[in-house]
Amino acid sequence: MISIQGVSHAIGDKRILNDVTTQIAQGGITALIGPNGAGKSTLLSLIARLEPLQTGRIHVDALEIGACSDQVLAQHLSILPQMADHTPRLTVKELVGFGRYPYNRGRPTAQDDAKVAQALGMFGLNLFADRTLDTLSGGQKQRAHIAMIFAQDTDYVLLDEPLNNLDIAAGRSLMKTLQRMCEDHRKTIVIVLHDINVASRYADQIIAMRDGSVITQGRPAEIVDSALVQDVFETDAPVVTVEGTNLVLM
């Protein structure tokens, strides 16, 4: 469980997060949604210690962010940052191999090689293993990065808007893969999503944020309705239910 207690964050005079207290249960996909500037990515960065915590405390199980060793935390929690355009000229296999760094500090063992091979197989990357990242498409590159995170073998996986720049096929395949990681490997995935409909379809929990605060939290089937959309996004879009999923009409 990730527990967030009284977390506030400011950049200069601008307040990004206002006294956020919430809990993210173990297992399944939890989606952070909200309009631009709601503080979703900042909250994710704070959990992943990409930004130093200013006020409040965050615990990942028994580990306290900012107090526990970075190497130990890296064996429990990983983050896929927003994709930078910068891609080092690594092969897919080398990139996935970096996922084992928290365990081997750059000196791979036979066990690490096995984990890397498993990750490559699971994400259908065997054909690309020796190709360099800059020769891959956006979707393939994203898959390679997620395979690296999978090789890191952490209980908690954080993803910051991983659907950016993906077409609908690559996006769906990514969300299904994440679901599979939760079901088969009992991962806890926290994901920042732009599109509330993707969250509604694939997430087990939704945390809706606005202006640096959590507005509401719960199962998508229970909380996604036009009142929520009005509340969080300040627009009066109708909400329909298709195959048990509440969808917001644009």
Added chain:
Amino acid sequence: MNRRLWGLFALLLLSCAFYMLWGVRAPWSFVLPFRGAKLGALILVGCTVSTASLLFQTITQNRILTPSIMGFDALYLLLLSGAVFWLGGMTVAGAPPQIVFLVTASALIIASLLLFGTLMRSVRGDLLRMVLTGIIFGALFRSLTSFLERMIDPNEFAVVQAASFARFTQIETDLLALSAGVSGLALLRCWVIRHRLDVLALGRDTAMSLGEPPRRLELESLILIAILVSVSTALVGPLAFLGLLVLSLARLITPSEKHAILIPSAGLIAAITLVGGQAVMEHVMALSTPLVVVIDLLGGAVFLALLLKGSGR
């Protein structure tokens, strides 16, 4: 990959033999120590320049900028001119060169941490702004240096002037033992942290996710860069494009992103370029063209090509 490194090593031995043994007319007892000291200095400079450039490219995540392009060695010369200006040229020239070197190198470490440590954070990820900042820094340090040089007494100016140009024929061999020790330690440290540098090259956030806090490693790298640049600048003067040239060659000859490959390969290529180039210039061309002109011409062309191709990242 390993075979290519051994090939480079063989080529280096060949260049060394060529440099040491070609056209010997004086007694061996004079030639060997005389050329040997210069040979050692050239190899040392090659290793320090290439490793400093590689570390800099890793922490700034681009393939175009090197410490020289960002004005590190110009800053070293500025500090030296400042010392002559405020302390007087006779104090600086009279002091043992080892002391002058240690003081200037320490000043460079502090200055580069202050300047580049803070600036790098604000312009990181924006290649264009980095290039511009580097060019402005370089120009600023060079103009400040020449301003100070104009203010000081012409006799004292001679002290600075000797240091301001790249020179391979008159190398400060007095400093050789000290700088070999200092840069040997710095290079050893670079080798020890090679796996951590590989992780840092993936980007700051990914490095953090893998349990490698980037900030500490970046500061350490900046200190190592300042030490390595001090050594090469003190020994042979500023070398604008050598680092860029040899790193581009290293990535071509040993295509890998691992520092365990790139550190030795770039070091070997730099040493071959300097030793082989200097041997050709001294023994064949009879010193008609300074080696640094050739290196900067080639390196400058590589810089332009990289910039135009837009493959800096």
